[in-house]
Amino acid sequence: MPKKSVGAENDATEISTTMAGLIARLVKTLGIVLMFNMSISIAVAAELTPISPEDMQNIRNSQAECLQCHSEEGFAALEQKDFELAQLQGLFVDKAALEASSHGRVDCLACHVTGYKEYPHFKAAKSIINNCDECHTRLFMVIEEQYFESVHHKQMKQKFDCNTCHDPHTFLKASRFATVGEAVAQDNAICVQCHGITKSLTKLSNGRQKDLEQTHDWLPNLTSHWEKVRCVDCHTKTSKKALSHNIMDGKGAQRDCVNCHQLDSDLLMRQYAHLVEQEREKYGFVNSIILNEAYVIGATRNRYIDLAFGLISILVLAGIGIHILIRIVARRRRNNSHD
Amino acid sequence: MTNRTYILPLLLRIWHWSNALLMILLMISGINLHFSYLPVTIMSFELSIAVHNVSGITLSVLYILYLLWNGYTGNWRQYVPKLNGLTDNINRQNYFVMRGIFKGDPPPVLPTQEHKYNVVQQITYFLVMYGAMPLLIITGLVFFFPEVAPESLFDFNGMVLVAISHYVTGFVFVMFMIGHIYMGTMGITVSAGIKMMITGWHDHHSRKIQKND
Numbered sequence: 001m002p003k004k005s006v007g008a009e010n011d012a013t014e015i016s017t018t019m020a021g022l023i024a025r026l027v028k029t030l031g032i033v034l035m036f037n038m039s040i041s042i043a044v045a046a047e048l049t050p051i052s053p054e055d056m057q058n059i060r061n062s063q064a065e066c067l068q069c070h071s072e073e074g075f076a077a078l079e080q081k082d083f084e085l086a087q088l089q090g091l092f093v094d095k096a097a098l099e100a101s102s103h104g105r106v107d108c109l110a111c112h113v114t115g116y117k118e119y120p121h122f123k124a125a126k127s128i129i130n131n132c133d134e135c136h137t138r139l140f141m142v143i144e145e146q147y148f149e150s151v152h153h154k155q156m157k158q159k160f161d162c163n164t165c166h167d168p169h170t171f172l173k174a175s176r177f178a179t180v181g182e183a184v185a186q187d188n189a190i191c192v193q194c195h196g197i198t199k200s201l202t203k204l205s206n207g208r209q210k211d212l213e214q215t216h217d218w219l220p221n222l223t224s225h226w227e228k229v230r231c232v233d234c235h236t237k238t239s240k241k242a243l244s245h246n247i248m249d250g251k252g253a254q255r256d257c258v259n260c261h262q263l264d265s266d267l268l269m270r271q272y273a274h275l276v277e278q279e280r281e282k283y284g285f286v287n288s289i290i291l292n293e294a295y296v297i298g299a300t301r302n303r304y305i306d307l308a309f310g311l312i313s314i315l316v317l318a319g320i321g322i323h324i325l326i327r328i329v330a331r332r333r334r335n336n337s338h339d
Numbered sequence: 340m341t342n343r344t345y346i347l348p349l350l351l352r353i354w355h356w357s358n359a360l361l362m363i364l365l366m367i368s369g370i371n372l373h374f375s376y377l378p379v380t381i382m383s384f385e386l387s388i389a390v391h392n393v394s395g396i397t398l399s400v401l402y403i404l405y406l407l408w409n410g411y412t413g414n415w416r417q418y419v420p421k422l423n424g425l426t427d428n429i430n431r432q433n434y435f436v437m438r439g440i441f442k443g444d445p446p447p448v449l450p451t452q453e454h455k456y457n458v459v460q461q462i463t464y465f466l467v468m469y470g471a472m473p474l475l476i477i478t479g480l481v482f483f484f485p486e487v488a489p490e491s492l493f494d495f496n497g498m499v500l501v502a503i504s505h506y507v508t509g510f511v512f513v514m515f516m517i518g519h520i521y522m523g524t525m526g527i528t529v530s531a532g533i534k535m536m537i538t539g540w541h542d543h544h545s546r547k548i549q550k551n552d
Contacts, residue, residue: 220388224485257384262376292491295498298375298384302503309510316514320521323436330441 048176051105059107063098066108069119071095082119097170110135111168132162139242146245165190174230174243175274180293183271184230191231215250228294229260233270240269261298263287346450347539355536358401359516364394366513373506399476405468418465420458428458436525445527450541460522463515471511478505 068074070093075085098104109117115125133140147153152160174183195212219225234254236244259266263286268276275289282288284304291300347355368387371377375384382390409415421428431447439447448457456464481488481501489497526532527543535541 218385220392221482221485257388258375261372261384264376291495291499294496295502297372297502300499300502301373305503305506312510312514316517320517323521326441331443334443 048105056105059105062107062109066112066116067093067095093169101170101172102176103168103171132166132168143242143245150245150247151249152247174271180271180275181227184228187230187232188226195231218255224294228296229267230271233266238266238269258298261296263299263301265290265296265299267296267299342543343540344450344452344543345539346452346455346535346541349539352536352539354401354405358398361394361398361401362512362516364390365398365509366516368394369509395476395479399480402472402476417455418461418468420461420465425458429462432457432459440525446525449527449543450535463518467512467515471508471515474504475508475512478502478508481505 064074068078069088070091072092073095075088075092103111111130112125113128113130115122115128133144147162172183172186174187177183177186192212213222216222216225232243232247235247235252237246237248237252238244254266265287267290268287272289284302285291286301286303287296287299290296294300367381368391371380371382371387372384372391428448435444435447438444446457448454450456478501481498482505485498488501491497492500523532523536524530526535531542
């Protein structure tokens with residue numbers, strides 16, 4: 001029977017040393033994990049160019065002219081009504097959404113150019129609403145070309161235009177949202193109003209369109225993907241400038257998981273593109289900007305943990321290797337001394 | 340005393356080896372998912388997800404059956420070390436691993452029907468089966484139901500902590516597995532432990548056995 005002291009003093013086994021090392025590292029890692037606190041800046045959307053308070057007030061006053069009839073609050077407060085509520089069916093504009101949208105600082109009359117200033121409105125006024133490209137030019141020409149290539153233009157020419165997807169009264173450019181998750185929600189809602197996650201699309205396409213869950217049954221964790229990835233992130237090619245509007249069918253769409261689930265993730269060229277400048281590796285987390293929103297297997301990893309695990313693995317294997325060697329040598333010696 | 344004792348019934352061995360197989364599948368697919376950019380991939384990301392999901396769920400089911408069986412038969416008592424002489428017993432195991440084995444000593448404790456494990460095994464298995472395993476399974480299942488994870492933790496998404504816990508526990512299992520396999524060669528002969536895991540019989544060999552007090 002070995003003496004107690006021998007075992008206790010210097011003979012903590014490799015296994016128990018590595019265990020102790022492992023536990024120490026676990027504790028450290030946990031510390032790191034618990035430490036990511038406020039010092040990681042919340043991803044902030046880019047600021048709009050400032051505008052003077054007077055200009056702002058003028059715009060709000062002008063919008064209020066129309067909103068006194070064209071918003072629920074306005075209509076309810078209206079004293080003298082020359083028309084029925086039914087006539088305004090579907091003609092209400094959500095004031096809060098409008099103000100928060102990309103066109104929140106654009107006067108109604110800038111788009112609804114003539115015919116709406118007085119009520120009753122001019123009959124043909126609707127045909128002279130400004131098109132997007134009346135105000136936006138260069139970028140939109142590129143977008144228009146891409147759009148002409150897309151499945152929607154090719155397959156259903158007349159019924160589709162920019163407004164179909166971009167409600168000019170509510171749409172907010174994705175990169176202006178406070179969180180990526182909200183942008184994803186807006187952008188997917190655009191597609192889903194037709195491609196309903198449920199089975200509502202069938203009538204629009206005369207029964208040709210299948211249920212989304214069915215066409216994407218190869219994608220695991222579907223709900224997670226719907227919430228954190230946009231339809232257009234897979235159904236368009238990556239482009240540096242603006243989102244490509246060439247929406248492609250199933251054949252052109254991206255299916256390779258590793259495009260997103262890797263270090264050099266496609267996500268950084270997509271819904272996270274506008275945040276990439278702020279990217280700072282925090283506590284060894286790779287692609288830490290994404291971590292505010294999601295943990296994406298393969299794309300968001302911690303270098304320190306990976307390194308620690310690599311080292312531990314090497315130490316354990318080396319320890320075992322040495323142990324094996326000593327066993328072999330000791331056995332040889334024993335056998336020799338028996339002879 | 341006979342030279343051979345039957346220690347592990349067939350069902351237990353099937354359980355052990357299916358765990359081993361599942362662990363290896365989980366380990367390979369897990370590494371593939373975590374380091375998805377590696378130049379050599381053993382299987383595609385898509386396949387890795389499928390393999391990882393199926394093996395993970397199977398392992399969880401096996402674990403629940405194991406818990407039930409353990410409660411029913413009282414087998415869990417095998418994992419509880421005797422408190423008196425605890426340090427002595429641990430030291431004896433340590434001495435064996437660091438010295439005794441090189442001198443050709445037999446292991447201080449040999450498996451019997453009543454006491455399958457030595458004290459170090461008891462402690463390790465207890466921590467692994469009742470600490471690490473539930474943590475691994477729960478964090479794994481949260482990936483299927485991310486809505487149960489906290490919405491956000493400090494500035495990060497709630498899944499981050501879950502994912503990291505899963506990764507860390509997974510790594511603990513990989514280390515455990517390596518240690519476990521190697522310890523399997525430290526029986527009364529190099530192959531005795533592994534043979535026992537396959538046939539169910541432990542061969543006490545012809546050598547004189549130091550009795551356990």
